[in-house]
Amino acid sequence: MLVPSTVEEAVTLQSTLAAAVVRTPPPGFAPRTAAGLDVAYAVGSELVAAAVVTVDIATGEVLESATEVGTAAFPYVPGLFAFRELPALLTALGRLRTTPDLLVADGHGLAHPRRFGLACHLGVATGLPTIGVAKTPMADYPPPADTRGATSPLRDGDDEVGAALRTRPGVKPVFVSVGHRIDLATACAQVLALARRYRLPETTRQADHLSRQVLKDSRGELR
Incomplete structure (x- = not known):
C-alpha cells in the first residue's frame, strides 16, 4: 500500500476514494466466515502489531x-489512522490461506x-464486504x-452514518457502520451473530488478544 507523504495528501486520498464505497451487499450475501482485524501499538516507538483472525460465524x-x-x-x-494501520493489516490478511467472506474492522467505516x-x-x-465496529x-x-439487538442512529450533522447497537442488556453499545459492500441493517445483524456472549464481536476480541500478544512477544510495551 502506498502511504501518503503528507496529511494533505492523505485527506485528499480519503475524499477521492470515498466515492468507491458500495453501500449494498453482493446478491445473495450469506457469509459463513468473518475475519476480525486489529492493531496494537508499542509505547515510545512506531512499532505496530497487526492481527487477523477468521472465525466461523455460526459457532464462533x-x-x-x-x-x-x-x-x-x-x-x-485523528481521522487518518488507516494510514498507520493498513499496511500491516493488509500484509497479515494476505497471509491467510482462505479468504474470509466478511471483514470486521476495529474502527469506523462511514x-x-x-x-x-x-x-x-x-x-x-480488498474488494471484500467490510463492517466497522468501534x-x-x-x-x-x-x-x-436496553435490550439485545436494539439500535439507535449514529448521526454526524444531518447524516446517519451508522448505528449504536446494544449487544448485551445493561452494557454500553458498540458503534456499527458500513465499510464496503454491505448495508447497515446487514452489518448490525452480522455483528449480533458474532457477539453472542460479550459486548464485542468474537472477531474483534480474538484479533485484539492476538495483536497484543504478538506485540508483547516482539518486546514492545503496549500503549
Missing part, C-alpha cells in the same frame, strides 16, 4: 489467523468526517433501548 470457532509486525509509516493524526474510515479503506482495498462513537446518538 477460530479457523485461522495471521499476523504482521512492522513500523508505522504515517504520523498519529462514521468518519470524510465518510472513509478504516473499514471503508479496508473494503475498497468501541467509542465519533458522532451523536440517542441511547438504544
Whole structure:
C-alpha cells in the first residue's frame, strides 16, 4: 500500500476514494466466515502489531489467523489512522490461506468526517464486504433501548452514518457502520451473530488478544 507523504495528501486520498464505497451487499450475501482485524501499538516507538483472525460465524470457532509486525509509516493524526494501520493489516490478511467472506474492522467505516474510515479503506482495498465496529462513537446518538439487538442512529450533522447497537442488556453499545459492500441493517445483524456472549464481536476480541500478544512477544510495551 502506498502511504501518503503528507496529511494533505492523505485527506485528499480519503475524499477521492470515498466515492468507491458500495453501500449494498453482493446478491445473495450469506457469509459463513468473518475475519476480525486489529492493531496494537508499542509505547515510545512506531512499532505496530497487526492481527487477523477468521472465525466461523455460526459457532464462533477460530479457523485461522495471521499476523504482521512492522513500523508505522504515517504520523498519529485523528481521522487518518488507516494510514498507520493498513499496511500491516493488509500484509497479515494476505497471509491467510482462505479468504474470509466478511471483514470486521476495529474502527469506523462511514462514521468518519470524510465518510472513509478504516473499514471503508479496508473494503475498497480488498474488494471484500467490510463492517466497522468501534468501541467509542465519533458522532451523536440517542441511547438504544436496553435490550439485545436494539439500535439507535449514529448521526454526524444531518447524516446517519451508522448505528449504536446494544449487544448485551445493561452494557454500553458498540458503534456499527458500513465499510464496503454491505448495508447497515446487514452489518448490525452480522455483528449480533458474532457477539453472542460479550459486548464485542468474537472477531474483534480474538484479533485484539492476538495483536497484543504478538506485540508483547516482539518486546514492545503496549500503549
